[in-house]
Amino acid sequence: MKQTTRYGPPRVASSTTSTVANQTGSWKYIRPFYQDKIAPCNAACPVGIDIEAYIALIREGRWQGARELLLQENPLPAITGRVCDHPCEQACNRSQFDAAVSIHAVERVIGDMILQTPPARANSTSTHTIAVVGSGPAGLACAYHLVKLGHDVIVIEAAAEPGGMLRLGIPEFRLPRRILDQQIEWLEALGVCFRTNTELGTDIAWEDLSKFDAVFLATGAHSGRMIGIDEEDGPTFMSGLDFLKAVNVGQRPSIGREILVIGGGNTAIDCARTVLRLGADPLVVYRRTRNEMPAIEQEIREAESEGVRFQFLSAPVSVRHGESGTRGLNCIRMELGPVDASGRRRPVPVTGSEFTIASDTIIKAIGETSQLDYLPVALEREGTSLIVGGLGETNIHTVFAGGDMTEDTRSVAFALGAGKRGAIGIDRLLRPGRRQPDELAVEQLKFADGNVSMARWMSSDPVARAAPVNRVVSFDELNVNHFRHLARNEDRTTMMEENQGSFQEVNPGLTSEDAITEAGRCFNCGVCNGCELCLILCPDIAISRGTGEERFIIDMAHCKGCGICVEECPRGAMAMTREGL
Amino acid sequence: MNKVIVGNHAVSWGVKLARTEVISAYPITPQTQIVEELSDMCARGALNARFIKVESEHSAMAACIGASAAGVRTFTATSSQGLALMHELLHWAGLGRHPIVMANVNRAMGPGWNIWTDQNDSLSQRDTGWIQLYCETNQEVLDTTIQAFKLAEAVNIPVMIILDAFFLSHTSEPVDIPDQVTVDRFLAQRETSIKLDVADPHAFNALVRPDAYMEMRKDQQDWMRRAKTVYAEIETEWKALFGREYGKIEPYRTDDAELILVTSGTVTSTTRHVVDQMRERGTRVGLVKIKMFRPFPTDDIRRALSGAIKVAVLDRNISPGRSGIFAEEIRSALYNIPMDDRPKIFGYIVGLGGRDVTPAVIEDIVEQTQIATQPTREDLWVGVKP
Numbered sequence: 011m012k013q014t015t016r017y018g019p020p021r022v023a024s025s026t027t028s029t030v031a032n033q034t035g036s037w038k039y040i041r042p043f044y045q046d047k048i049a050p051c052n053a054a055c056p057v058g059i060d061i062e063a064y065i066a067l068i069r070e071g072r073w074q075g076a077r078e079l080l081l082q083e084n085p086l087p088a089i090t091g092r093v094c095d096h097p098c099e100q101a102c103n104r105s106q107f108d109a110a111v112s113i114h115a116v117e118r119v120i121g122d123m124i125l126q127t128p129p130a131r132a133n134s135t136s137t138h139t140i141a142v143v144g145s146g147p148a149g150l151a152c153a154y155h156l157v158k159l160g161h162d163v164i165v166i167e168a169a170a171e172p173g174g175m176l177r178l179g180i181p182e183f184r185l186p187r188r189i190l191d192q193q194i195e196w197l198e199a200l201g202v203c204f205r206t207n208t209e210l211g212t213d214i215a216w217e218d219l220s221k222f223d224a225v226f227l228a229t230g231a232h233s234g235r236m237i238g239i240d241e242e243d244g245p246t247f248m249s250g251l252d253f254l255k256a257v258n259v260g261q262r263p264s265i266g267r268e269i270l271v272i273g274g275g276n277t278a279i280d281c282a283r284t285v286l287r288l289g290a291d292p293l294v295v296y297r298r299t300r301n302e303m304p305a306i307e308q309e310i311r312e313a314e315s316e317g318v319r320f321q322f323l324s325a326p327v328s329v330r331h332g333e334s335g336t337r338g339l340n341c342i343r344m345e346l347g348p349v350d351a352s353g354r355r356r357p358v359p360v361t362g363s364e365f366t367i368a369s370d371t372i373i374k375a376i377g378e379t380s381q382l383d384y385l386p387v388a389l390e391r392e393g394t395s396l397i398v399g400g401l402g403e404t405n406i407h408t409v410f411a412g413g414d415m416t417e418d419t420r421s422v423a424f425a426l427g428a429g430k431r432g433a434i435g436i437d438r439l440l441r442p443g444r445r446q447p448d449e450l451a452v453e454q455l456k457f458a459d460g461n462v463s464m465a466r467w468m469s470s471d472p473v474a475r476a477a478p479v480n481r482v483v484s485f486d487e488l489n490v491n492h493f494r495h496l497a498r499n500e501d502r503t504t505m506m507e508e509n510q511g512s513f514q515e516v517n518p519g520l521t522s523e524d525a526i527t528e529a530g531r532c533f534n535c536g537v538c539n540g541c542e543l544c545l546i547l548c549p550d551i552a553i554s555r556g557t558g559e560e561r562f563i564i565d566m567a568h569c570k571g572c573g574i575c576v577e578e579c580p581r582g583a584m585a586m587t588r589e590g591l
Numbered sequence: 592m593n594k595v596i597v598g599n600h601a602v603s604w605g606v607k608l609a610r611t612e613v614i615s616a617y618p619i620t621p622q623t624q625i626v627e628e629l630s631d632m633c634a635r636g637a638l639n640a641r642f643i644k645v646e647s648e649h650s651a652m653a654a655c656i657g658a659s660a661a662g663v664r665t666f667t668a669t670s671s672q673g674l675a676l677m678h679e680l681l682h683w684a685g686l687g688r689h690p691i692v693m694a695n696v697n698r699a700m701g702p703g704w705n706i707w708t709d710q711n712d713s714l715s716q717r718d719t720g721w722i723q724l725y726c727e728t729n730q731e732v733l734d735t736t737i738q739a740f741k742l743a744e745a746v747n748i749p750v751m752i753i754l755d756a757f758f759l760s761h762t763s764e765p766v767d768i769p770d771q772v773t774v775d776r777f778l779a780q781r782e783t784s785i786k787l788d789v790a791d792p793h794a795f796n797a798l799v800r801p802d803a804y805m806e807m808r809k810d811q812q813d814w815m816r817r818a819k820t821v822y823a824e825i826e827t828e829w830k831a832l833f834g835r836e837y838g839k840i841e842p843y844r845t846d847d848a849e850l851i852l853v854t855s856g857t858v859t860s861t862t863r864h865v866v867d868q869m870r871e872r873g874t875r876v877g878l879v880k881i882k883m884f885r886p887f888p889t890d891d892i893r894r895a896l897s898g899a900i901k902v903a904v905l906d907r908n909i910s911p912g913r914s915g916i917f918a919e920e921i922r923s924a925l926y927n928i929p930m931d932d933r934p935k936i937f938g939y940i941v942g943l944g945g946r947d948v949t950p951a952v953i954e955d956i957v958e959q960t961q962i963a964t965q966p967t968r969e970d971l972w973v974g975v976k977p
C-alpha cells in the first residue's frame with residue numbers, strides 16, 4: 011500500500027537560543043515574595059508550641075529535631091498529649107477540609123519517646139536561685155524553663171510527690187502514674203530540685219522565701235466550692251477532689267451503690283468514671299445541658315460510652331431522709347434563661363418541679379477555688395485569684411504567679427503556658443539588659459495573639475525571630491486544591507467491657523508510623539515547606555531552588571508578576587507587593 | 592464489528608482506534624458523551640492515553656497544544672460556547688502547526704441559550720487555520736475521526752471534525768467499527784522532527800518579526816492547499832482498506848441537473864431523500880454535499896456546479912449583515928468562471944437553533960427556486976414566523 015506522502019517540517023517559530031534574553035520581568039508592577047505567617051494551631055496553643063514546625067519535622071522522620079522544637083516550649087508533651095483538650099485541633103484549618111490533624115496523638119508519641127532517654131543536665135549559668143511554690147503543671151513549666159535558662163530552681167511542694175492535679179486530680183485511666191513519674195524523674199535529671207512535703211504557710215513561712223531572688227507561685231485551686239444546701243458537710247457528702255485524691259493515692263473509699271455526682275466539669279466526669287470503676291453506679295446531676303458542660307468533650311463522650319448516666323437541667327435543693335433511713339437528694343428542674351457572665355445560658359428553677367433521686371453518696375464537683383490565706387495581704391488579688399501581668403508579674407517586684415490560682419483558663423496547657431511566661435518574666439527581671447524588656451518585645455514573642463515563644467525569647471533578637479507577619483493564616487488563604495482528603499488517625503479507645511473496674515489507660519495512643527502519616531496530613535498553614543509548587547508552576551521558570559535559609563530564589567528579571575505562584579501556594583506562604591515598595 | 596452507537600461514541604471509537612496519546616477536555620452539552628466515553632476507556636485501560644482534566648475549554652486546548660508540541664497524538668472535543676472560549680488558542684494551534692484533532696458538535700450560539708444544532712459555532716472559527724470536515728452519518732464520523740489524525744499529521748494543520756447536535760451526536764445508527772490491526776496499518780504512530788526535546792532544546796512560538804511572519808503565514812496557506820490533495824490520497828487508502836469514501840464534496844445525481852441543492856451536515860440525508868423522490872417525478876434536481884469547508888475545495892465545487900442553471904444553497908448558519916456562509920463561499924468560488932457556466936445562486940437560511948429541516952421544507956425550497964427567475968438580494972429565511 012502506498013504510504014501517504016510525508017512532507018517536510020512546517021515553518022514555525024523555533025529558536026535554539028534561550029528565552030533568557032527576553033526580560034519579561036520588566037513588565038511587572040507587582041512582585042511575589044515568600045512570607046511565612048502563623049499557623050492557627052500555633053496561635054491557639056495555650057502552651058505556645060511551634061506545632062506546625064515540629065509536625066513538619068516528624069513528617070520527614072526527623073524526630074530529633076522535632077523533639078528539640080517541642081521541648082523548647084513544652085516540658086510535658088507525654089502529658090499534654092494525653093490530657094490537653096487540644097485547642098490547636100479546634101483551630102486546625104484542616105478541620106474545614108476533612109478533619110483536624112490529630113496533633114495531640116502525634117505529640118503523645120513523641121512525648122513518650124522523649125521519656126525514654128533522660129535529658130542532659132542543664133548548665134547553670136546564672137547566680138540566681140528561684141523558688142517555685144507548687145508542682146502542678148504551672149510550677150513544673152516555670153521551673154523547667156528557668157533551669158534551661160541557666161538558673162537554679164527549687165520547687166516547694168506541700169504534697170508527698172510532685173505533679174499537682176496531674177497526680178491528685180486526673181485519674182490513672184487517663185494519665186498513668188508511670189508516665190507522670192517518668193516525667194518527674196526526667197525533670198530532676200535536667201536539674202529541677204523538688205522539696206516535697208513542704209507546705210508554704212505551715213512548714214515554711216512566707217518570709218523564708220526572701221532568700222530567693224524571685225518566687226513563682228503556682229499553688230492551684232484545691233478548695234471545693236459549697237453548693238449552699240443544709241447538711242452538705244454531713245457524711246453523705248464528699249468533695250469530688252478529695253474523692254479523686256483518695257483513689258489516686260490508692261485508697262478505695264466505701265461509697266455505696268448509688269452515687270450522685272453534682273457538677274459538669276472535668277472533676278465531675280472524672281469522679282463519675284472513677285465511681286464506675288469502683289463498681290458503683292454514678293449519675294451526674296448538672297444544672298444546665300450537655301452543651302454547656304465545661305468538661306472536655308472527648309471525656310464526656312468516653313464517659314457516655316462507658317455507661318455514665320446524666321441528669322441534666324437539675325439542681326440539688328435539700329437532703330432527703332427516708333423512713334427506713336434511706337437517703338436521697340431532693341432536686342428541682344431547671345430551664346435555661348438568658349446568657350450570663352460566663353457566656354452560657356443561666357439555669358433558672360422551674361417552680362413546683364421538685365423531685366427526688368435516691369443516693370448513697372453525693373459527690374460535690376462544682377468547681378474549686380484557691381486558698382490564698384498563706385500569702386501576704388499585700389499581694390493584689392481579685393476574689394480568690396491573684397492578679398498577674400503578661401509575664402506573670404504580681405504587684406510585688408520579685409513575685410510572679412500563674413496557673414489555676416490566677417484568673418486564667420483552668421487547664422494543663424494554660425498552666426504550662428503561664429509557667430513559661432513566668433519564667434521569661436523572671437529571666438527578664440534577673441538579667442536586665444540581656445534582652446529587650448519593653449512591651450513591644452513581649453508582643454513580638456507571641457504566636458499572633460497566642461502564647462509567647464521561648465524560641466523567640468532565647469534568640470538574641472526576638473523581634474527578628476518572629477514570623478515576618480505575625481498573623482494567623484485563615485482557611486480561605488490556602489489553596490486546598492492541592493490537597494487530597496485523608497482520613498484522620500483517630501484515637502483508639504479500649505472497649506468499655508475491658509475498662510470496667512480497671513484503671514488501665516483508656517486510650518492506647520498511636521504508633522510512631524501512624525504519627526508520621528498523621529503528621530503528613532498537616533497543611534503547614536502559612537509556612538513554606540519547600541513543596542516546590544511555585545517553582546513547578548511558574549510560567550517563566552523564574553523560580554529556582556535556593557540554599558540555606560532561602561529555600562527559593564525568584565529571578566526578578568524574568569518574573570513578570572503574574573501571581574500564579576502566590577495563587578497556587580497551597581499554604582498561603584507567599585504574597586505580592588507593588589514594585590518599588 | 593457492527594455496533595449501534597450514537598454519533599458521539601462514534602467519535603470516541605475513532606479516537607481510541609487512532610491510539611490517541613493525550614486527551615484533554617472540558618464537558619459541554621451535547622459533546623460530553625464523547626469525552627465521558629473516552630475517560631471511561633482510559634480508566635478501564637482500553638485506551639492507553641493520558642486524560643487531562645481542566646477547568647475550561649481554553650485550558651483544554653492549551654493542554655492539547657502542549658502535548659502536541661511534545662510530539663504526541665492529541666484530541667479534544669467541544670461545542671458552541673466552549674469552542675468560542677478556545678478561540679485564542681485555535682489560532683495558536685493553527686499557526687503553531689499543531690496537528691490536534693478536535694470534534695465539535697455543532698450547537699447554536701447563545702444567548703437565546705440553545706443546545707440544538709446549527710453551524711455558527713464552527714463557522715465563526717473559519718479563519719483560525721483549522722481544517723473543517725462536516726459529517727453526515729455516524730459511520731462517516733467514525734471514519735473521518737481516524738482519517739483526521741492522518742491528515743493533520745501529514746500537513747501539520749489541526750483538524751476539526753464537525754457533527755450536528757442530537758441529529759448525529761445523540762442518534763444511534765449501525766456503525767461498522769474497523770478492527771485495530773487494519774487501522775494500525777492505515778495510521779502509524781505520530782512522528783515529528785519538530786518537538787519539545789530536553790536533549791535538543793528549542794523555544795517554540797516566540798517573537799517573530801515582520802521580516803519572517805508573512806513567510807510563516809504563506810507556508811500555512813500552502814499546506815492548507817496541499818491538504819486537499821493529501822485528503823484525497825488518504826481517502827483512496829481508506830477505501831482500499833475499508834471500502835468506504837466520502838469525498839471533499841459529494842455530488843449526487845447532478846449529471847443532468849438543472850437545479851442543484853447544496854447542503855452540509857445531516858440536512859444532506861433529508862435532501863438526498865427529497866432528490867430521489869423528485870427525480871421519480873421527473874424533476875431534474877441534484878445535490879452537492881460539502882464535507883470539506885476549510886480548505887475550501889474551490890475546484891471541486893466549480894466542477895460540480897458549473898453547468899447547472901440554478902443552485903440553491905441551504906445554510907444552517909448566518910453571517911449577520913451578510914448572508915448564509917456556504918452560499919457566500921460558493922458565489923465567490925464561481926465568480927471567476929466563464930459567465931456562461933455560472934449558475935444563479937439562491938441562498939436559503941434554514942434550521943437555525945435546531946429547527947427541523949423536513950422534506951417539506953426542502954421541497955418548498957426547490958419549488959421556490961424553480962419559480963424564481965432571479966435570486967433575491969438577500970437570502971431567504973425559510974419558515975420564519977412573522
Ligand SMILES: Cc1cc2nc3c(=O)[nH]c(=O)nc-3n(C[C@H](O)[C@H](O)[C@H](O)COP(=O)(O)OP(=O)(O)OC[C@H]3O[C@@H](n4cnc5c(N)ncnc54)[C@H](O)[C@@H]3O)c2cc1C
Pocket residue numbers: 093094095143144145146147148149166167168169172173174175176179180181208209210211228229230231251254276277278280306384412413414415419420421422423425
Ligand atoms: C479532676 C480534674 C481533672 C482535670 N482534667 C484535666 C484535663 O483532662 N485536661 C486539662 O487540661 N486540665 C484538666 N484539669 C485542670 C488542670 O489539672 C489544672 O488546670 C492544672 O493542673 C492547674 O495547674 P496548676 O499548676 O496551676 O495547679 P495544680 O495542678 O493544682 O498544682 C498546684 C500544686 O501546688 C501545691 N500546693 C498548694 N498549696 C501549696 C502550698 N501552700 N505550699 C506548697 N505547695 C502547695 C499542690 O499540692 C499542687 O501540687 C483537671 C482538673 C481536675 C481537678
